[in-house]
Amino acid sequence: MTLANGRPYLAIPGPSTMPDRVLNAMHRAAPNIYAGALPEMVESLWPDLRRLAGTKAHVAIYIANGHGAWEAANANLFSRGDRALVIATGTFGIGWKESAAARGVQAELLDFGKSAPADPARIEAALRADTGHGIKTVLVTHVDTASSVKNDIPAIRRAIDAAGHPALLAVDCIASMGCDAFFMDDWGVDVAVAASQKGLMVPPGLGLLWFSDRAMERCRGSDLRTPYWNWTSRATAAEFWQYWAGTAPTHHLFGLRESLNMIAEEGLEAVWARHAALARTVWAAFDAWGAGHPEIALNVADPAHRGHSVTAARLGPAPNATRLRDWLEQRAGVTLGIGLGMALPSEPAYHGFLRVAHMGHVNAHMTLGVLAAMEAGMIALDIPHGSGALTAAARVVAGAAGA
Amino acid sequence: MTLANGRPYLAIPGPSTMPDRVLNAMHRAAPNIYAGALPEMVESLWPDLRRLAGTKAHVAIYIANGHGAWEAANANLFSRGDRALVIATGTFGIGWKESAAARGVQAELLDFGKSAPADPARIEAALRADTGHGIKTVLVTHVDTASSVKNDIPAIRRAIDAAGHPALLAVDCIASMGCDAFFMDDWGVDVAVAASQKGLMVPPGLGLLWFSDRAMERCRGSDLRTPYWNWTSRATAAEFWQYWAGTAPTHHLFGLRESLNMIAEEGLEAVWARHAALARTVWAAFDAWGAGHPEIALNVADPAHRGHSVTAARLGPAPNATRLRDWLEQRAGVTLGIGLGMALPSEPAYHGFLRVAHMGHVNAHMTLGVLAAMEAGMIALDIPHGSGALTAAARVVAGAAGA
Amino acid sequence: MTLANGRPYLAIPGPSTMPDRVLNAMHRAAPNIYAGALPEMVESLWPDLRRLAGTKAHVAIYIANGHGAWEAANANLFSRGDRALVIATGTFGIGWKESAAARGVQAELLDFGKSAPADPARIEAALRADTGHGIKTVLVTHVDTASSVKNDIPAIRRAIDAAGHPALLAVDCIASMGCDAFFMDDWGVDVAVAASQKGLMVPPGLGLLWFSDRAMERCRGSDLRTPYWNWTSRATAAEFWQYWAGTAPTHHLFGLRESLNMIAEEGLEAVWARHAALARTVWAAFDAWGAGHPEIALNVADPAHRGHSVTAARLGPAPNATRLRDWLEQRAGVTLGIGLGMALPSEPAYHGFLRVAHMGHVNAHMTLGVLAAMEAGMIALDIPHGSGALTAAARVVAGAAGA
């Protein structure tokens, strides 16, 4: 029989759970796009988006998904033939590199595998080797949605500076913005990229770019720029439509306004702390399940290098991860993420890996429920696992939430 | 800090979780109440409501809450001065008795306390003692929302018959309809009472009455009847407005239609089985918490006498239950029910009891999440408890859901 | 072909057009009914509801429709055998009388037909004749939803006083509250009755009662009172559930909160003025259509005696009104009200009459669109009519809205 027939819980790393407040804000008649409530509201978005990214920089909202936001960044950062150094710590780092390469950028890949963060020393070395300063920008993923590896952005900035290299630093924060701490200005980031459907809790459809004066200035002549992706015309819009290079994404904007309200009400630091605590909750369960069962293990060994919004893990051998995901969806009402791009050489692609998302509108109840349902599934499917995971998870929650 | 900022989960015994489908069905422009989509749709409700209660009897929908539905039943069943035998196994049995008594019904109370079901032998004895057959109707609660005691309705009918007494049998199914198995016709029930906001997953606002031909016939002359509560005019409506004795509850009716669709899609037996499994999941956790900790205990000792939609439990000593409820709401995003009407003589009212609802739109994820959050709360608040509860709960889910 | 496929417009006299804001406020997860957002919000309803009715009196919200609200009023006002004087100026005045009579109230009917208001002199005479002051309450409809006749409530109060009679004055404001000016205290009204689905722009499901100290005091012993209808326990609720004699109508209450916000933002006087102007807009069109066509005529000759929320009119001969209504719904996207209870002796019931509602969430665009669509329908159906109606209507709007 199935015990799934209640509210389904989606724990994939994006789109995340849409808050009722956000959906309600989007359930509205179409607004006028020339005057009135919409243009007035939009002016309130800019300061809040800057606060979110810890910056005084420019910000542009694109009607696009995350891949579109990458392309927007690339279009503004590069001319054909420009060189980029791309740091990959998972599938999406490679994706951004391919997006740039497809436009004719000479994108050099520094690949750190799928379970460890970038080593700043290798980045510094690569930049030192670029004595002619041909590399224009370093592209790096903050948290890779697929591997859940988190990179140390300040350390990468220090590596660039230590190499005495003038390259810009562009960071893909799609999986981390609003989940993991991020301080664009303090960390010396020139360009940050995000999308609506993860920590921002808004349906897919908006890409976000923050960019420094320095980036805007240096990239003034980028010949990959197109009217739609051009950030300068968006940042210096004289008329409302120019913010969007055309018609505004009316309903999404009201959704975003509500999402930013929710973040402001909780407090951005509190949001980050909540994500950190829930991530540790998930990790504690996996540590217990994996005790004596090395085929169950978190993908990233060092907690310091794990993102706080999504956890990739091995739940092997294949196809156990897939069997468990299927069981959870059909019997318990939980949908986990597939082990995107994660596979042992000896195994059918990804069926020994899975991902648990804990991004955005997520609380102790939702996360603990996922873990307990996972344990039920492992029992039902006779997947061997260590004991005490749920109590260990509950203890993390108890410790974080306090008395 | 709080880990509550995600989707709040309401686990009180009504209103229950409203499915998105139901809320969406209610989010609509007002319909014409004379012709068109509404009157056409309403005709489809009657057979589905009959199926829900296992009957071929009449059914009426009132704009009212559960107390209103009691009053509707009383108004049709009784004339001033009539006698009723009321079976109480919790707060709501007493409530129905008071509702009748306030109308001038001579309502004799058979009170079986708050932790055990009615004893059919005592009912039979009471009816045998009524040699003049003055008792017109026996009123009994199927599952008491406050105590979570479930009565054995077929046994009570057998007791009435064994006494050779012609009394009607009226059953309050407010907390059980759509959750616990119920067969109105097979069980010899004359009147069943329900409301929208529990197993039916529709916001409060509808009371439901099913009543047999025998009940309609016998109560033809009831002088408590009022135009609004009169079930005959509703059951024999010649015009659409007469179903509702006035304007139809337009939006609630569309919500109810969708709720009945959901029940039909899952299958009523499957819905009952899901509730049974989730109830056992909750019980297993309490059994483990209570091992060696007698101050933690389910309110009803025998599983056969526990309702499947709500579980009342002691989590003492007071005010531990209230402390835990507060913690869950503020730190973990879960709202439990208060221990309504449950208190030890030595304790501040109800603060040593609580209720966990598992009624309606509820799945393994939601229920397991509640239990895991409760364990986190007990840890955080240093409430001593037995170990292994979450694994025990997960095992019940695994066993029920299968491989 | 049909030109109806856009947003359908419902111009029946209740339910009225539900504002998006109200529907959105009702599209929410079920709230806790013991603490938190709902009980806190509810406290804000009472002063706003008093302001709406122009009173410092008590107010109670029932889960019920308008017929239920009548019954609530009757149950509190009367004991079996009490006498009432009921003023009828349309179908609903007679309905209230029948509701009372069905409870055993000796309800004497003063029927003023369906096209004219009550004559205070006849009321005074009837009361003077009651030298024993056996009449306990005078029941009168402010605006009859069926006939659209508006009674002069202050004049009726003066008639009661002139007769030196102590009778209470109870007024059915179901079709007028929030549409026509109403000053309960200044006008000497003891009881006012309303419902959610007309001027209050909330789906059917709430009945509202305002009642003076004098009414509460005098009716202390009413033996028709039931626990559900009892206004005293609602007005003096010690616990939240007692406001509703059971479970609160959670979603409707949030809808009502939003509706009252909208009225407050516009200003109650402005709401009344808007209704007055739109009523005159409709009347102007009918006056023009009827010029030279006496079979087209407003039901109430004197504008001073017409309600501002609904307009009943003859559009004869039968079945022209019904033909036009059908055409409007199928071809133009407008649903008008049937000519409820309005018929010439020589004609098939009501098919020569119709009603245009202009209550609640209604503006110039909506109302003018109805009138223009009606003219289109009359042209299409070859229903002869006077010319210039639409320009006349536009002129009223222009005059009211100003430059």
Add this chain to the structure above:
Amino acid sequence: MTLANGRPYLAIPGPSTMPDRVLNAMHRAAPNIYAGALPEMVESLWPDLRRLAGTKAHVAIYIANGHGAWEAANANLFSRGDRALVIATGTFGIGWKESAAARGVQAELLDFGKSAPADPARIEAALRADTGHGIKTVLVTHVDTASSVKNDIPAIRRAIDAAGHPALLAVDCIASMGCDAFFMDDWGVDVAVAASQKGLMVPPGLGLLWFSDRAMERCRGSDLRTPYWNWTSRATAAEFWQYWAGTAPTHHLFGLRESLNMIAEEGLEAVWARHAALARTVWAAFDAWGAGHPEIALNVADPAHRGHSVTAARLGPAPNATRLRDWLEQRAGVTLGIGLGMALPSEPAYHGFLRVAHMGHVNAHMTLGVLAAMEAGMIALDIPHGSGALTAAARVVAGAAGA
């Protein structure tokens, strides 16, 4: 005073009125993007979108607005330095030209002003002059949102063919798709461009491209193509994410599904016929207002060359159009479109022009209400105008809708 406080009516040419069904379909929990309801539903979109455009061609959905859809078309159609012939009959024709030119396309403009359609003879001449067949594609707007001019697409195709020129024909149908008849295959169109927020009744956020095999083949090597805009990878997606070059626009897709359902239920031909009738309704009113008042006039003299979704008109002298628009929004609840790009040399920009939209979810009531409100505004503001407009409009509705 204001008579605007009801449901506001937005009659700007996009975003259009969002049907409740579409908004409800978008009010949903986030779906899984790897399996289940979303991917299954999406497969049903393709045949329906093809039917909409009258084609067997490829179709791609972009997360983008209309400007983004232009850019998508340009990116696939052209390499840097390629030549295009762009036909302008209003602001948006020029906009598409600028979009192409900004990418380095040599876009030659044939500008036919803002009140008349393109002359096929001039197009033929221009192509004949291009003896080297350097022009790769002819870009033309079907209906210009700003001017409301409609071009004769089959005639333009004939002109291309008559010139013996191999140029592709790409048509901007943003303002016409789902409103004016369009037969992509029969008319010999190679590329069609649309967006969600007009005839498709879905919030802004989706751009749509249909493209023939011939276009896909010929443009195989376009070097403006980027990963995001690339239509080939979208049309030949092996995995679900490739349809969208990343995350799917989950909520918009469900909205689009519902919109296509609505169109299918009414029938595409009936949808077109409804738009045609409502356009003629608007025109009839303007003709009457303009009789003897040449400063009031439709922008396009010949009805055959007017789009059916929007009507641009002069309501001069400036600033009368703006005064009327302001009055309508503030006093009557109607928002009209500004006279985008329309101005006499002697006048402040656009304030003597306005646009009335009648696109998508629009019926006789909505359109007649706009016209009647406009007449009220002209009266209130003392804007001289001819008489009989509303009756003329009603007559068109009557004639179209029939008896």
